[in-house]
Amino acid sequence: MSDVTYIDAIHAALDEAMERDPDVFLYGQDIGKFGGAFKATKGLQEKYPGRVLDAPISEDAMAGVAIGAAIEGARPVLEMQFADFSSVAFNQIINQAATHYYRTGVPVPLTMRLPSGGTPGSGPFHSQSMEAIYAHYPGLVVVTPATVADAHSMLLDSIAMDDPVIYCEHKFLYRWLKSKDLSGDRLPIGQARITRPGKHATVVTYSAMVHEAVRAAEMLYKDGGWEIEVVDLRSVKPLDTDTIIASVARTGRLLALGEAFPWGGVTAEVVSRVCADGFHLLDAPPVRLNSKDTPIPYHPKLWSSHRPTPESIAEELRKLLDY
Helix, strand or coil, X not given: XXXXXXXXXXXXXXXXXXXXXXXXXXXXXXCCCCCCCCCCCCCHHHXXXXXXXXXXXXXXXXXXXHHHHHHCXXXXXXXXXXXXXXXXXXXXXXXXXXCHHHHHCCCCCCEEEEEECCCCCCCCCCCCCCHHHHHCCCCCXXXXXXXXXXXXXXXXXXXXXXXXXXXXXXXXXXCCCEECCCCCCCXXXXXXXXXXXXCCEEEEECCCHHHHHHHHHHHHHHHHCCCEEEEECCEEECCXXXXXXXXXXXXXXXXXXXXXXXXXXXXXXXXXXXXXHHHHHXXXXXXXXXXXXXXXXXXXXXXXXXXXXXXXXXXXXXXXXXX
């Protein structure tokens, strides 16, 4: 059996969800015969006639149709070609999908797939990480799978939920990240995972940055025997504060790491919660590391210096360990 990629896992989850539940349908631009911009839906239109629907180039209209279908009892999975473009549908997502159950008691079981994060050469309009924006609003669940197994199980769990879910899948992981199969320790949405245990410092992160943090931790272990604990949040709304605090209690040091812009992001929320609930556990001031607070550059070399890398993560960890 060949290795299963991250995008394979997403495809498999969509296939399984549609096979299990006739109320599940897919909607998005070019997802039918073309199979989607990243081929996540390749072959599914032929397998499920009438349930894989091509959408117009209007994210606002797409979201409105999907929300309306969800209100009427369907379980739409809406694919945005890039997470960045979901901003066009912002009103529909935050003022309709997020609030509808609160206002009416009628659920909106919508899953919105957002191909997120940067890849070399993608530039400022195709590389953004939108998770913190949507996590700001009550009523939305925001998930950020970092592994092949989580990409599969968390998409199935998202589709099964009665709440609207923003499913942030990282484009850089699509074909780079591979696994022997789709199995793994299946955790519920809202529970973080200790990806790498340690005792000298904690890195709290999510999505593609989990792998960069592990690389940085391996560098520090080889350099000086430092044992860095890496916590994969898996979802940023809900946020598993208990696992974060428990890790900081073991290590006494915190680096909150994310690919998104720094201002008002997930890393700021992590640091805030640790300072509020675990200040007495800290042996050093907590540190944040994000991409730079500028639009995302096109050039691959500029892009690689714009986002955190194993080297820049290791550098921040050394400062934290030396405090």
